[in-house]
Amino acid sequence: MSVKVGVVGGGQLARMMIAPAVEIGIELSVLAEEPDMAAGLAATAVGDYRDAQTVLDFARGVDVVTFDHEHVPQDVLAALVAAGVAVHPGPGPLAFAQDKLRMRERLEALGMPQPEWAAVADAAQLQAFLDAHGGRAVVKTPRGGYDGKGVRVVRAAAEAADWLGALGEGDRLLVEELVDFVRELAQQVARRPSGELRAYPVVETVQRGGVCAEVIAPAPHARERLPEVAAGIGSAIAEGLGVTGMLAVELFETTDDRLLVNELAMRPHNSGHWSQEGAITGQFEQHLRAVLDLPLGDPSPRAPWSVMVNILGGPTEDALTDRLPRVFAEHPAVKVHTYGKAPRPGRKVGHVNATGDDLDAVVYEARAAAALFAD
Structure with a gap:
């Protein structure tokens, strides 16, 4: 072939x-x-x-x-x-990843659990939503936002006046309830055009400044049915939207033990980088298999725990690769992935993966190795 x-x-x-x-x-x-x-x-x-x-x-x-x-x-x-x-994925599914309002409408039609939301075109509509949801809400631009961009927590409609003022005729902003959550999770699934689907273990993601900083796989302290429910949500969305390739479903785990869909990504995703060393079939190979309609690989973990820590920013005085000798010497079991990108504050320039039997030890190894790339 x-x-x-x-x-x-x-x-x-x-x-x-x-x-x-x-x-x-x-x-x-x-x-x-x-x-x-x-x-x-x-x-x-x-x-x-x-x-x-x-x-x-x-x-x-x-x-x-x-x-x-x-x-x-x-x-x-x-x-x-x-x-x-x-x-792959085709225009139909991608439309829901490109426009958060369309995504919310379609997920609602599919019966997926999600935060309460509304489309607003003016300050009066936004203020009415705020008044009905405890005076705080999350406002999002429907298109173009990622890694914390295009997202604001507001307490008054005036705090989104610039976005509202920039709306064209027929345009709207997305406003969502400010979810009371205990942590953020991510569920990845792969689906090929012929319909075969494979779900990865649900993972816990740690966000800092709107950017994913760490991922723990599988999500620790998961209640008995949580992995099953998360996989069911991811699979239903992949099938309901006709996604082909990798799909990442970002989730909130709420204080009252619900899972709510936050956002979608129809491609390999930061929450799946752990799978490069931590799963039998990593997300990047799986995506290639899926878009070529080849039999999908086993997404099962290779070790009890995998931890991914992003390298954010990088060193300012030398190149990222100049730090490799020390990282390799002090953390020989950690795998390093660099992106060939110039360091810049807050920029994702690489990540490290660690796997093992003891979660505390794995977390330490990944964090310590990633820290050596910072000034």
Whole structure:
């Protein structure tokens, strides 16, 4: 079998697909936004993913197109489908990842548990929601936000006046109740076009400043039915939306023992980086299998515990790779993944994975190793 997968987007997710593609004999081609991006090792084209002709020209040389991010416009996706290109996930599912209002509407139709929400177009509507929900709420721009961007906690409609004032005709903001949660979780599932589906263990994610900082797999202290319920939610969403490839469902575990859907990502996801060393089949290989409609791999854990810690920012005086000798010497069991990105405050420039039998020891190893990359 000789196949080529084309990835639109040259970030670290595309970069981390390269190794499993090489291992299983799949040729990977990347359309990067800039020549020096993280996935430049596999970039065969550089161009604007928002330009239909650029993406069509790239797609002519591959068997299936998939994505490093969800930002490719719907008209470009439609042009790919019209040209007979296999696109996974397709325009239909991606529309719900691109627009949070459409996502909320569709999840409601599917009967998925989620926070109370509303679409608001003016200050009066936003204030009415605030008044009905204890005077605090989360306001989101429906499109474009990630890693804490496009999200605000507000206590008065005036705190979102700039966003409301920038709305075009027919546009709305998403407002959600401020959920009383004990922790955030993530459920990943993989689904191939023929319908086979595999669920990974539900994991706990630790956010700092709106950015995922740590992941513990599986989620510790899980009540008896929590893994089953989380997997059921992820599977129902994947099937209900027709997702192909990897799907990550970000969840709130509430103080009254409910799971509520926060957001969706239809691609490999930060919450699944632990699986590179921690699962029998890591998320990047699984995504390639899924989009090619190949039998899916076993997502079971290899060890009782896996911990991923992001390297955020990185050193300011030297290169990330200059720190490797010390990290390797002091933490030989930890696996390091760097993204080839220049250090910058708050930027994800890499991550470390640790696995083992004792959770406290695994957490220590991952945190200590990641800390050596900071000044």
